Every structure is written in structure tokens, then in C-alpha cells.
Amino acid sequence: MKRLVLRSLFTALVLAACALSANLASAQNSYVIGYITDLSGPLADSYTPTWEGFELYIKALNDRGGIGGKKIDVVLDDDGLKADRAVAAAKKQVERDNVIGIFGLSLSSTQGPVYVEMRKAGVPVVTTFSGILDALPPAKPFSYSAGVVFEVAGEAIGELIKNIKPNGKVVGMTFDSVGGRAAISHNKRMVESLGYTWDEVIFPVTTSDFTPFAQAAVEKKPDIVVGHYGSGQNLGVIPALRRSGYTGPYVVASYGVTEDTVRQAAQRAGNDQNVYYVTRYSTVYDSNPAVAEVAAAQKKYGTSKPFSSMHLTGWALGRFVESALKACGWPCSREKLDNVIQTLKVDVSGLTGGPIEMSPQDHYGPSYWRLYVWNESAKKMEPKGDWLKKTALKFPVQ
Amino acid sequence: MEFAATVVILTCTYALLAAGIVILYKAGRVVNFAHGELAIVGGYVFYSSGLMAGDESLWLAIAGALAFSIVMGLVIYMTMMRRLVGEPFYVAILVTVGLGIVLKSAILVIWRAERLTIDVGVAPALRLAGGASLSYMDIVSVLLTIAFFAGLYLFFRFTRLGVQFRGTAENALLASQRGVNVNFVLSLSWVIAIMAASLSGVLYGGRAFLSTESVTIGLAGLTAALVGGLDSLRGAVAGAFIVALAQYLTVRLISPVLSEAVPFLLLLVVMSIRPWGLFGTLEEFDRV
Numbered sequence: 001m002k003r004l005v006l007r008s009l010f011t012a013l014v015l016a017a018c019a020l021s022a023n024l025a026s027a028q029n030s031y032v033i034g035y036i037t038d039l040s041g042p043l044a045d046s047y048t049p050t051w052e053g054f055e056l057y058i059k060a061l062n063d064r065g066g067i068g069g070k071k072i073d074v075v076l077d078d079d080g081l082k083a084d085r086a087v088a089a090a091k092k093q094v095e096r097d098n099v100i101g102i103f104g105l106s107l108s109s110t111q112g113p114v115y116v117e118m119r120k121a122g123v124p125v126v127t128t129f130s131g132i133l134d135a136l137p138p139a140k141p142f143s144y145s146a147g148v149v150f151e152v153a154g155e156a157i158g159e160l161i162k163n164i165k166p167n168g169k170v171v172g173m174t175f176d177s178v179g180g181r182a183a184i185s186h187n188k189r190m191v192e193s194l195g196y197t198w199d200e201v202i203f204p205v206t207t208s209d210f211t212p213f214a215q216a217a218v219e220k221k222p223d224i225v226v227g228h229y230g231s232g233q234n235l236g237v238i239p240a241l242r243r244s245g246y247t248g249p250y251v252v253a254s255y256g257v258t259e260d261t262v263r264q265a266a267q268r269a270g271n272d273q274n275v276y277y278v279t280r281y282s283t284v285y286d287s288n289p290a291v292a293e294v295a296a297a298q299k300k301y302g303t304s305k306p307f308s309s310m311h312l313t314g315w316a317l318g319r320f321v322e323s324a325l326k327a328c329g330w331p332c333s334r335e336k337l338d339n340v341i342q343t344l345k346v347d348v349s350g351l352t353g354g355p356i357e358m359s360p361q362d363h364y365g366p367s368y369w370r371l372y373v374w375n376e377s378a379k380k381m382e383p384k385g386d387w388l389k390k391t392a393l394k395f396p397v398q
Numbered sequence: 399m400e401f402a403a404t405v406v407i408l409t410c411t412y413a414l415l416a417a418g419i420v421i422l423y424k425a426g427r428v429v430n431f432a433h434g435e436l437a438i439v440g441g442y443v444f445y446s447s448g449l450m451a452g453d454e455s456l457w458l459a460i461a462g463a464l465a466f467s468i469v470m471g472l473v474i475y476m477t478m479m480r481r482l483v484g485e486p487f488y489v490a491i492l493v494t495v496g497l498g499i500v501l502k503s504a505i506l507v508i509w510r511a512e513r514l515t516i517d518v519g520v521a522p523a524l525r526l527a528g529g530a531s532l533s534y535m536d537i538v539s540v541l542l543t544i545a546f547f548a549g550l551y552l553f554f555r556f557t558r559l560g561v562q563f564r565g566t567a568e569n570a571l572l573a574s575q576r577g578v579n580v581n582f583v584l585s586l587s588w589v590i591a592i593m594a595a596s597l598s599g600v601l602y603g604g605r606a607f608l609s610t611e612s613v614t615i616g617l618a619g620l621t622a623a624l625v626g627g628l629d630s631l632r633g634a635v636a637g638a639f640i641v642a643l644a645q646y647l648t649v650r651l652i653s654p655v656l657s658e659a660v661p662f663l664l665l666l667v668v669m670s671i672r673p674w675g676l677f678g679t680l681e682e683f684d685r686v
Contacts (some may be wrong), residue, residue, distance in 0.1 A: 042611050044511040052630040141590050200484025203649075204658040206614040209411070209605050211404045212657070215530075219650075232513040236606040239520065244400065261513075268520050304510070 034093035041081030046256025053311035057318020139363035158190025168223030215239035258308035290350025353387025412638035415619025418591030425587035428675035432498035434616015440596025471589030627678020
């Protein structure tokens with residue numbers, strides 16, 4: 001009899017615990033979203049500031065009381081730039097953390113598999129900084145990007161270099177990667193359509209010394225050199241080009257390249273004045289209220305990395321999230337969030353040239369690009385021309 | 399001229415790495431797969447030590463890198479390699495692979511995977527024909543490499559310790575019976591090897607950048623050592639020159655994308671024709 005009572009008591013306790021946890025889940029009092037990026041892998045240097053910018057925005061938003069009194073909880077996972085880790089983190093966030101959407105992500109190679117898995121799960125994914133073709137028209141379901149799609153960047157850079165020189169020979173440099181080849185292919189076709197001639201140097205991802213590659217580029221007698229790669233390569237290539245005798249314009253395609261990297265590279269190259277920078281989001285040297293707001297938040301909450309355009313990129317994504325959740329209302333489901341994002345228009349004035357604007361067919365929308373030049377004496381970047389609006393790819397993807 | 403300068407500078411970076419690998423192999427029959435990691439961590443330590451006093455100090459940076467080489471060399475030998483005496487040679491290889499992973503993680507944890515450059519003497523010092531230039535760092539790197547190899551030659555040839563070192567390399571048991579402090583000699587081999595690796599890491603950080611990916615330069619050093627012969631310092635220099643030349647010519651004449659693969663192709667060719675390397679000895683190879 002005593003055993004029966006104990007067994008019943010135990011069963012009752014288990015049932016009560018289950019009921020309690022179910023209640024807790026349904027009574028979740030905040031928006032739970034996921035963020036996945038590379039915080040410890042080879043490109044952590046580029047992706048960490050983007051995360052920090054996003055985190056700054058969410059902190060400030062929560063301090064203001066959140067959205068309709070509901071706070072935003074961000075579940076952060078590090079993919080170490082590995083696709084399998086990114087997929088595992090996404091699944092974990094969906095199944096265990098019950099997130100309604102996933103944001104961030106790192107390199108294009110990690111995005112594809114996450115997009116695929118999250119399509120199956122019906123979870124909207126919005127990437128920043130790097131982006132892949134899935135978001136471009138005809139966009140795939142649940143796959144969005146508010147960052148840099150390499151094909152678009154390649155074309156935008158091709159158009160913007162007319163602000164440097166109206167004609168001549170452009171030499172594109174990149175390392176042997178999917179993103180690099182995509183960018184260079186569209187850059188090539190755009191500059192050729194504008195009357196420039198084109199040549200390119202593609203080097204291996206692991207490179208011991210950039211000098212031979214720089215010399216190969218210089219041998220092609222360029223009028224403009226464009227570098228389609230990350231921070232480290234710019235630090236190596238710019239001085240190597242100058243050592244090899246090239247003194248002409250060099251364009252940094254901002255794929256996670258911070259202003260500090262450009263400063264360092266220009267300094268290494270002997271206080272270089274002829275270094276340009278093309279970015280989708282503003283630089284920290286831009287004087288406008290939006291940049292000042294991010295700078296104030298950075299001062300208030302602090303960041304581990306020097307304040308850069310990557311922080312502004314992350315902040316813009318934060319603003320995107322706020323608009324999406326506001327439009328979604330409370331409670332917000334994955335399906336509802338996805339529906340909302342499909343027609344979302346977010347004002348990010350000051351952080352880029354125009355709004356981030358999605359449509360059911362185009363999950364990237366118009367993007368705005370600007371050319372800056374490094375002013376060594378003022379130690380800052382200055383805009384050269386206005387924002388360029390890119391609405392669609394001019395050339396088909398090869 | 400530009401071509402020659404680039405190949406010479408690349409040769410210096412690889413020769414320093416290869417020399418360390420050869421010294422460790424000659425002294426203790428260890429093929430060190432963590433040499434690239436040691437080089438890059440040495441570069442990071444150089445950078446961080448220079449910043450320690452708040453103001454960038456070259457002397458502090460050099461002292462830091464030297465201290466790192468000495469401490470690291472002693473720690474690796476005393477805590478790991480010493481215990482492996484008498485074990486099959488592959489055990490030591492596996493230990494160095496593990497050591498490499500730990501060092502790479504240290505870059506992530508201590509330096510948060512930051513890409514750093516060592517901007518010492520980067521200003522142009524010498525203008526070459528065609529507008530190219532050599533920096534002070536480039537010139538110093540060549541001079542330091544020559545000094546390092548000259549110092550090694552004098553050390554092995556004319557000092558008592560150098561003779562003991564050669565004796566240990568020849569036959570550790572016999573050397574020990576003749577009163578040579580083998581542990582001291584082997585610790586010293588690690589210290590010298592890491593010193594050379596750190597110097598190489600510093601030079602690399604001056605030409606390119608330091609990051610977790612940069613550890614792959616260890617492969618270039620290993621290839622150079624294998625091509626030249628694992629037990630020959632002369633071979634280390636020759637191997638480094640061949641690897642650097644092959645890389646450069648591939649970039650300029652074949653395809654830049656293949657530049658990292660060609661040295662390995664070269665290695666396969668050398669290994670299939672002369673497995674003990676160009677300057678290595680057959681006896682040494684047979685022992686392995």
C-alpha cells in the first residue's frame with residue numbers, strides 16, 4: 001500500500017513538473033531570437049564587430065523597455081566558420097531554444113546549409129555582412145540578407161570606380177574562394193561594359209607572401225587595382241603592391257574590412273593616400289545622427305573591437321529586427337515573422353543610402369554602396385561621390 | 399632584380415623554419431609538425447611584448463620573443479619530449495601535432511584570433527629598378543638569416559657545446575656515456591629551433607600578417623626541410639631556396655592559384671627519386 005502511494009506521488013510530481021515546464025514555455029515573456037556567427041574561427045576578427053553592433057542595438061532597445069514591454073532575448077552561438085557547426089547551432093536554437101528567427105551568420109559557405117535546414121524547419125534567416133544568392137530574386141523561402149551579396153558588390157564596385165578614373169585598365173585581385181570568384185566575375189563584366197579593360201590575379205587562400213602576387217598584378221600595368229578579400233589580405237597586399245612599384249589607386253572591397261585595417265594598411269604602405277574603400281554601410285567617420293547614435297551606444301556599453309563600419313552593419317540589422325518584431329506583434333510566431341519580413345521596409349537612414357526593403361520575390365532589395373578615400377593627413381575616410389543604388393544584378397550569375 | 403629580391407626574402411623565411419626542423423630532427427629524431435604554430439605564436443609574442451611597456455619598444459619585443467623561445471623550448475622538452483625517449487618515432491610526431499593544436503587555440507584565446515602585423519622597419523630603404531623597393535625589414539631579415547646560419551656553423555664547429563651537440567646527434571647513448579649532458583643538449587636544440595621559428599614568424603608578420611591561418615607557413619618550412627634532407631642544415635637552405643623559387647615561378651609563369659601546391663608536387667618528385675632529400679644521408683633515412 002505504502003509503495004503504491006509513493007509511486008502515485010512520484011507520478012503526480014512528474015506530471016506536475018511537465019505541466020509547469022509547458023506553462024513556462026507558453027508564458028515566455030520575451031521575443032527569443034537566434035544569432036550565429038564566427039566568433040572563434042579564422043574570420044572572427046571580421047564577424048565579431050558585426051555581432052557587437054547588433055548586440056549594442058538590442059541592449060539599447062531592451063533598456064528602452066523592449067518592444068511593447070517585451071524584451072528581446074538573443075541566443076548566441078559561435079560557428080567557428082564551419083558549416084556543420086552553424087547547422088548544428090541553428091537546429092539547437094530552433095529545437096531547444098525555440099527561437100522565432102535566426103540572424104547574422106558568417107561566411108557564404110556556412111549560410112547555404114543553414115538556409116536549407118531552416119527552410120525545412122520554416123524559420124526565417126536574415127544574414128548580415130556576407131550574403132548569398134538565395135536571397136536575390138527569385139528569392140528562396142525563409143532566406144533573407146541585409147548584408148553584402150558578393151555578386152552585387154562586384155557590380156557596385158565596378159560602377160563606383162568611375163569616380164576614381166573614367167577609363168583604363170582594372171586589375172581585380174581575390175583569393176580562390178566561391179565568394180571571391182563571384183565578386184570578381186561581376187566586377188569584370190561591369191567594368192568591361194563601362195569601357196575599361198580588365199585583368200585579374202587569383203591567389204590561394206593560404207598564402208605565405210603576397211609579394212609575388214602583387215608583382216604579377218603590377219606586371220599587368222593596372223590603372224586601378226581592386227581587392228576582393230578580407231582584412232588580412234588587404235594588410236598584406238597593399239604594402240606588397242607599393243613595394244612592387246605600383247602607386248596607383250587601390251580599392252578595398254569592404255568584406256568585413258574595418259576602417260582600422262585600411263588605416264593600418266595605408267600606414268604600412270608608407271602613409272598611402274591612394275587607398276579607396278567601397279562599403280554598403282557608412283563608415284565611422286561619417287558625420288550624421290545615426291552614426292553618432294551608434295557611437296554613443298558603443299561608448300555606453302563598450303565593445304571588444306575598435307569601433308568600425310562592421311558595428312554599424314550589425315546595428316542596422318538590429319534596427320531591422322526591431323521593425324520586424326514590431327510588425328509581427330505579440331505573440332510572434334516563425335510563420336508570422338516570415339510573412340512580415342517579406343514586405344518589410346526599414347528606415348536605416350544615415351547608416352546606408354536608403355531603406356532596407358524586402359519583397360516576396362526579392363529578399364535582398366535595393367542596396368546602397370559608396371566609395372570613400374583614405375585621407376592620410378586627416379587620418380580618416382572621406383566620401384567620394386554619393387550613394388549608388390543597386391536594384392538588381394545587371395549580369396546573370398555564371 | 400625584383401624577382402631575385404623576393405625569392406631571397408622568401409628563402410630566408412623558409413630557411414629559418416627548415417633549420418629549426420632539421421635541428422630538432424638531428425638532435426632528437428623528432429619531426430616537428432608544430433613548427434608553423436611556434437613561429438606564429440613567436441611573432442604574436444614579439445608583437446605583444448613590444449606593446450607591454452605602453453609604448454612600442456623593439457628591445458622589449460626582442461626580449462619577449464627570446465624569453466618565449468627559451469621557456470617554450472625548455473617546457474616542451476622537459477615536460478613532453480624527454481618522456482618519449484625510447485618510444486617509437488611516430489609518438490613524438492603525434493605529440494607535436496597535438497602541440498600545434500594547443501598553440502593554435504592559444505592564438506584564439508590570448509589574441510582573440512586578431513590579425514596582427516609587425517610594422518617594424520617597413521619604410522622603403524632601397525629602390526630597385528622598375529619602381530620596386532626593399533624595406534629595412536627586408537634587408538634586416540636577410541642579414542639576420544645569414545647571421546643565424548653563420549652563428550650555427552661557428553657554434554657546431556668551434557664550441558665545446560657544439561661538439562657535444564654533434565655527438566648527441568650522432569649517438570645519444572654513447573654521448574651520454576662520455577659525460578655529455580644529453581638533456582641539456584636536447585633542450586638547447588628546442589630552444590634554438592623555436593628561436594629560429596620565432597624569427598621567421600616575426601619576418602612573416604612584417605611581410606604579410608599574423609593570424610590563425612598563417613600557421614600554414616610551417617608546411618613550407620617542412621617541405622623545404624624534406625626536399626633539402628631532414629638531417630642537413632645546408633639542405634635546409636637549399637630546400638628553402640627551391641621551394642621559394644618554385645612558388646615564385648609558379649605565380650609568374652603558370653598560375654598564382656597553384657603556387658601553394660607546386661612545392662608539394664616538387665616534394666613528391668624528390669621523395670620518389672631521392673627519399674632522403676637532396677643533401678640528406680641515406681643512413682639517417684634508413685634509421686627512420
